[in-house]
Amino acid sequence: MRKMFVVMMLGAAWAGAAPLHEEEFVFDPAGGAHGHVHASCIVETPGGQLMAVWYENGPALPEGYYAKDRDKSDNVRIGGARKPAGAATWDTPFAMADTFGVSDNNPCMVIDKQQRLWLIYPTLMGVPDWSWGSGLVRYHVASDYEKPGAPVWTLSNILVPHVQGFEAVLDNTQASWEKQLAELGQTELAARAKGFIVELRSRLKEPLARRLGWMPRAHPLVKRDGTVVLPLSNENFDVAVMAMSSDGGATWTYSNPVPEAGLTQPTPVEFDDGQILAFFRNGGPEHRIKRSESSDGGMTWGPVTNTDLLHPGAGIEALALKNGHLLMIYNDVEESPRDQLAVSISEDRGKTWKWTKHLEKIEGGRFDYPSIIQSADGTLHATYSYNLETIKHVHFSEEWVQGS
Numbered sequence: 386m387r388k389m390f391v392v393m394m395l396g397a398a399w400a401g402a403a404p405l406h407e408e409e410f411v412f413d414p415a416g417g418a419h420g421h422v423h424a425s426c427i428v429e430t431p432g433g434q435l436m437a438v439w440y441e442n443g444p445a446l447p448e449g450y451y452a453k454d455r456d457k458s459d460n461v462r463i464g465g466a467r468k469p470a471g472a473a474t475w476d477t478p479f480a481m482a483d484t485f486g487v488s489d490n491n492p493c494m495v496i497d498k499q500q501r502l503w504l505i506y507p508t509l510m511g512v513p514d515w516s517w518g519s520g521l522v523r524y525h526v527a528s529d530y531e532k533p534g535a536p537v538w539t540l541s542n543i544l545v546p547h548v549q550g551f552e553a554v555l556d557n558t559q560a561s562w563e564k565q566l567a568e569l570g571q572t573e574l575a576a577r578a579k580g581f582i583v584e585l586r587s588r589l590k591e592p593l594a595r596r597l598g599w600m601p602r603a604h605p606l607v608k609r610d611g612t613v614v615l616p617l618s619n620e621n622f623d624v625a626v627m628a629m630s631s632d633g634g635a636t637w638t639y640s641n642p643v644p645e646a647g648l649t650q651p652t653p654v655e656f657d658d659g660q661i662l663a664f665f666r667n668g669g670p671e672h673r674i675k676r677s678e679s680s681d682g683g684m685t686w687g688p689v690t691n692t693d694l695l696h697p698g699a700g701i702e703a704l705a706l707k708n709g710h711l712l713m714i715y716n717d718v719e720e721s722p723r724d725q726l727a728v729s730i731s732e733d734r735g736k737t738w739k740w741t742k743h744l745e746k747i748e749g750g751r752f753d754y755p756s757i758i759q760s761a762d763g764t765l766h767a768t769y770s771y772n773l774e775t776i777k778h779v780h781f782s783e784e785w786v787q788g789s
Contacts, residue, residue, distance in 0.1 A: 404785035407623075407762060408744075411466050412436055414774035418444070419464065419478075421455035424700070425768040425776045426493045426604065426756045431500050432531045433470030433761070437768050438463055438481050438492045439776050457516040457723045458530040461488035463506055466533065468778075475778070479534050482525070483752045489511045489518070492590055493756075501633065502530045503614060504538075505601050511779040517620035521545070524615075526634055540634055545596050546617065548626050550642050555585055555622075558646040565743065574670060585622050585646060597789040602666075603652035604756065605703045606683075607777035609659070616663065625651045625665060627683045643677050645689040653683065654705040662735065664713070665689070668698045672719040676735060692735060699723050700754035703735075706783065707759060711735050714744075714755040714767055726752040726769060728786050742786040744779050752777070 412419070412773065427437045438535025442455055445461040466476070467479035470510040482489055491504040500620045501570040504525045511519030559582045567573040588594045598599075598621040607613040615628040627640040642747030643651070648665040656660045660720040661679040663686070669675065673691040680687075694715060710730050726745040729738040744767065745752040755769040764782050771777040 402705065404788045405780065405782040406785045407781070408777060408779045410555065410771065411768065411776040411778055414771070417478070418581050419775070421461075422755045422772055423456060423600065423745060423773055424491045424602070425770065426667060427758055427766055427768045427778070428496055428502070428604075429495045429758060429760045429766070430496065430502070430531055434472075434531065435468040435475075435766060435778075436494070436530075436619070437468075437504075437756075437776060437778070438465045438494060439673060439768075439770075440464065440488075440490050440492060440506075443480065443483055447544075452453065452514055454516070456513045457488050457490070457509060459486050459488060461490060461509075463489050463492045463504070466776075470629050473718065474557045476533065481505065481535050482523075484508050486762075488516070489523075491600055491602050493604055495605040495607060495613065496614055497633075499633070500528070502527045502536055503605065503613065503634070504536070505544075505605065507600055510597065518594070520598050520618075520620065522599050522617070524634055541612055542634060544599070544615075544628065544637060544786055546619075546626065546628060546637075546639055548595065548619075548624075548642060551589060551595060551622060551624060554624055554644055554646055555582055555589075555640045557644050557779075558582060562643060571670070572688055578650075582646070587620055591621075595619070597621070600650070602650035602700060602754075604758070606653045606655055606661070607709050608655055608682065612682075614653060614661075616653050618649040618651060618665075620649070623647045623649055625649065625663070627651070627663075629655065640679075640684045641686065643686045643689065645675075645677075648689065650700055650704045652701060654703050654711065656705060656707070658659075661721050662703070662711075664692070664701060664703045664735075666698060666701055667696070672696050672698075674701055674713070674715060692740065695719050695728060697721055697723060702755055702757050704757050704765075706730075707763060708783075710783070712757065713738070713781075714757045714764075716753055717741070717743075722749060722751060723753040724748055724750045726755060728757075728765075728767070728781075730783065730786055740787045742788075744781075 425439040462483035488509040507520030523539040526540040527536035651668040
């Protein structure tokens with residue numbers, strides 16, 4: 386299998402360590418029928434290997450089955466691959482999960498305090514006509530996952546959130562947007578925003594709209610007390626919430642919704658003092674990543690505010706580093722194409738972003754839906770969609786980001 390592997394050793398040492406940057410494809414985009422490849426997630430196992438997942442088009446279905454959109458068609462499955470500790474390349478990809486006749490989508494993974502691996506993803510029940518809004522969240526938990534191929538799942542279940550407070554979120558959103566747009570004199574945009582809220586209110590009458598359409602994307606957060614916090618957003622209302630389990634997925638509780646509509650794909654981080662920040666994908670006219678704070682473990686959320694980070698309405702991920710710094714990986718453009726992918730680091734929990742370095746900057750390309758972890762040795766591993774043809778893996782250090 387043809388591989389791309391480039392190592393760049395840059396500049397002088399920073400804090401005694403040479404900046405590190407190396408990159409490769411998880412699999413050759415020209416080798417094998419993966420179709421539309423998107424939305425990866427990466428973890429490091431206790432044994433030191435890397436594991437990545439994504440969604441892709443699986444084998445062709447029998448004649449007569451529909452396939453309207455490649456990323457929502459009924460042959461979409463969850464793909465996976467491993468890179469053993471010390472290996473130079475990724476092993477051959479395999480199917481991690483595949484539900485016949487529907488689309489398995491937007492996977493995420495996490496390893497909890499008990500060293501169990503979680504895989505979480507939505508199955509789109511209504512493809513192709515009712516796609517994201519028909520998502521049913523599914524999760525698998527494994528203790529035996531270091532061997533080649535798919536893990537051995539000890540728990541598999543579905544998650545049907547029962548979240549209260551949609552009406553309050555819509556009321557707050559309407560009042561907030563009306564005030565902001567009036568101050569800006571945006572009368573045409575105000576009319577469109579009002580129509581959006583009216584449409585969302587009409588969906589409250591649909592019995593399945595609140596129970597389906599919940600979409601994971603970023604890594605779940607494992608809190609200091611071991612609670613697994615699964616960040617979700619409802620594609621029927623663009624409302625974000627946190628689902629929490631303290632017993633390995635046997636039972637769940639739900640936070641109050643973040644108090645503004647128009648937010649999707651939350652990515653939460655926890656700091657040593659217990660403060661939790663969440664950042665959100667959004668389609669707001671400011672074209673900036675949005676954020677909210679929680680001081681009670683993620684159960685309630687403060688006002689939604691803008692960061693300074695550019696945002697084209699694409700996937701993002703935040704990461705609290707071991708030294709207390711905050712990292713964001715994101716497309717630092719205001720509009721598509723998503724042909725720039727950046728990493729920014731903050732020393733003050735996202736109030737300002739002191740360092741930025743590009744992982745990709747190729748005009749007309751598409752590099753998006755990033756996932757990032759800090760491994761046991763303190764270095765960083767990111768994966769992301771590379772032109773929707775493969776997943777790219779970049780291994781780098783904070784010193785590289787901080788370098789000139």
